[in-house]
Amino acid sequence: MRRRDFTTMVGGMALACARPATAQTSAKTWRLGTLSPGAPISENSPNGKVLLATLAQHGYTLGGNLTYEARAAAGQIAKIPPLLQDLKASGVDAIVAIGYPPALAAKTTGIPTVVAFGVGDPVATGLIDSLAHPGGSITGISDMAGPLSAKRLSLLKELAPKTSRVAMLWNRDDLGMSLRYEASAAVARSLDITVQPLGVREPDDFEGVFEAMNRQPPDAILMVSDSLTTLNRKRVFDYAAAKRLPAIYEYDFLVRDGGLMSYGSDLAESFDRAAALVDRIFKGAKPSELPFEQPTRYPFVINLKTAKAMGLEIPPNVLARADEVIE
Template sequence: MGSGFSAFCSVLPRPSFAVRCAIWATSRARTSFTTLATREARTVGRGLVVNVSHPGGNITGVTELSTELTAKRLQLFKDLVPRLKRVAVIWNLEDLAMSLRFQEAEAAAPRLGLSIMRLPVHDIVDFDAVFTALKRDPPDGVFVVSDRITAQREPALIELLRAQRIPSAFEFPPSARAGGLISYGPSIEELAPRAAAFVDRILKGAKPGDLPLEAPVRWHLIVNRRTATAIGVEIPASILARADEVIE
């Protein structure tokens, strides 16, 4: 993406805004290119910003904190399905942010008594091999790191996991509503207006590096009882009490 993306940046009018996916490239492309991180996580740990309250440089916006939430998502998954021992993690290996989430899952697993089954994908076509692996050697559960690649095969994946009676955990509300067993994360729809507010402030003269990165104000725990019944999982009362939404 390096030189090609830099060339792309050079023809854009100022101010220009990149939304999430190219944050790593745009941070190096040129300092006048404003990167609006509407869903990015771990920008500090990756050396992209100085700190959360004063990012510096050309990056600001709303972070979804997905990397930081990975351990909690796995904990909730384990609380919902206590028999979990081996969890398959599906993630896009080509995206650094997604790989950071996988690494967080791998680091958290031993503390939760879990082992990780690696199922990386590079492109949509790799899901054929993922589906084969899930049928040949079924894990106790599947955790999906959500991005544009995994989203495209999500309906087929949910259908397969339901047929194989494998519990699934996702990062965002739409996935649980679509048939995943559980999801925990912010509503992307709630982040969009806040991102628009950043654009407005920057267009009015604010420097991106002076605008603190913001985190979501709410995280939604969603459990799909219909899926739980279909795959033979009994939802603990403790999870039902904490759930923001239960799909009947």
């Protein structure tokens, strides 16, 4: 059952389709690379489709004046540098990256890079000089962890008012996600919520995380999403279901895959805007002069099927606020 059927996104795509394609005066074939720390942003993936559809509206036709090279590390961060060298050798004109480790590695190549999401605070990590004037070779889409974390925690409290202890899972080896955790933890303390810090560095660490929660049971879980936590999401879903723990995630694809609820940026919008930044780079703009942008849409999604399987009753006021309810 959908509450709002993502009409805003659909309307935005319709407007994009209505825009006349920008004529390309050059006979050049543009080469775009993508780099993900997890699964590849393939041509047929949801995010890849948005990226290429928006580029098509700007006049770049795959198989015509655009080639597309998707690379992914499958959770093995050590693979990122050679993947980047492969992209560089193929002569890409720009890279669309996901996450802080790929963005940091791309910075060393000097290839113009657009971060689509998952980079954390790019200023605090030293990735860029400022949001308004990034400097260097990187621009993209960012978000503010503090306000988003406050919203996620407030949604957990609305769902389960007695929540006072929240387990936070994040990748300790990802500086962007560690800073996101710290921002989330600071917000939690301001809301009188005790934080149970559960950082992981590799898949085997999840068993230790679950053991820690068995020893000191939290009231809820907040998972900070990067390639490591996302690739191990089913283990978190299963633990939360077995213990009947409310859990909130950062992106709606995690809820569609079995998580309870999410609040975070609309990835379709992020990839649409990333494509627009790529177009500007292809037209001669320097990433250093293109300000980082903030998402404007943050869908709240609930998986009612997951809630029912857990025996968890979702209050009517929480259901009414959801942008989408998955049954």
